[in-house]
Amino acid sequence: MDLYTRIGEGPAVTAAVDALYRVILGDHRLSGYFAATDVPRLKEHMVALLSQVLGGPQDYSGRDLRGAHFGLGITPADYDLVGAYLLGVLAGQGVDDEVLAAVRGVLTSVADDVVG
Numbered sequence: 001m002d003l004y005t006r007i008g009e010g011p012a013v014t015a016a017v018d019a020l021y022r023v024i025l026g027d028h029r030l031s032g033y034f035a036a037t038d039v040p041r042l043k044e045h046m047v048a049l050l051s052q053v054l055g056g057p058q059d060y061s062g063r064d065l066r067g068a069h070f071g072l073g074i075t076p077a078d079y080d081l082v083g084a085y086l087l088g089v090l091a092g093q094g095v096d097d098e099v100l101a102a103v104r105g106v107l108t109s110v111a112d113d114v115v116g
Contacts, residue, residue: 002054002055002056003054003055003098003099003102004051004054004055004056005055005056006095006096006099007054007090007093007095007099008093009056010047010051010056012093013047013050013051013054013056014047015093016050016086016089016090016093017043017046017047017050018043019089019092019093020046020082020085020086020089021039021042021043021046023085023088023089024082024085025039027081027085029078029081030078030081030082033072033074033078045060045062048060048061048062049062053102053103053106054099054102054103064113065110065113065114066113066114069113069114069115073116074114074115074116075115076111076115079111079114079115083104083107086103086107087100087103087104087107090103
């Protein structure tokens with residue numbers, strides 16, 4: 001069974017993304033990154049991206065990570081904080097350690113495309 005199915009598919013991914021952005025937007029250290037962002041659209045892209053990363057539908061059609069984050073000045077500390085929030089949200093939904101490890105691995109592998 002793929003990771004996407006194991007976490008509960010689309011409804012679980014959508015719930016995780018909604019919870020993630022509630023936390024991010026409520027954190028003064030991170031909320032400024034999203035001041036000029038269409039958050040509902042961003043959440044749609046994040047649901048598609050996270051679904052794809054977990055082995056679900058290959059529906060992500062947004063910009064590549066480097067292009068989407070270029071010029072935002074995202075610091076390593078802020079990137080790590082968002083990653084920790086994502087992992088915390090997923091753990092809070094009861095996602096198992098194997099899925100969390102896979103997400104952690106993706107976060108590590110794409111960090112250079114987002115930070116800076």
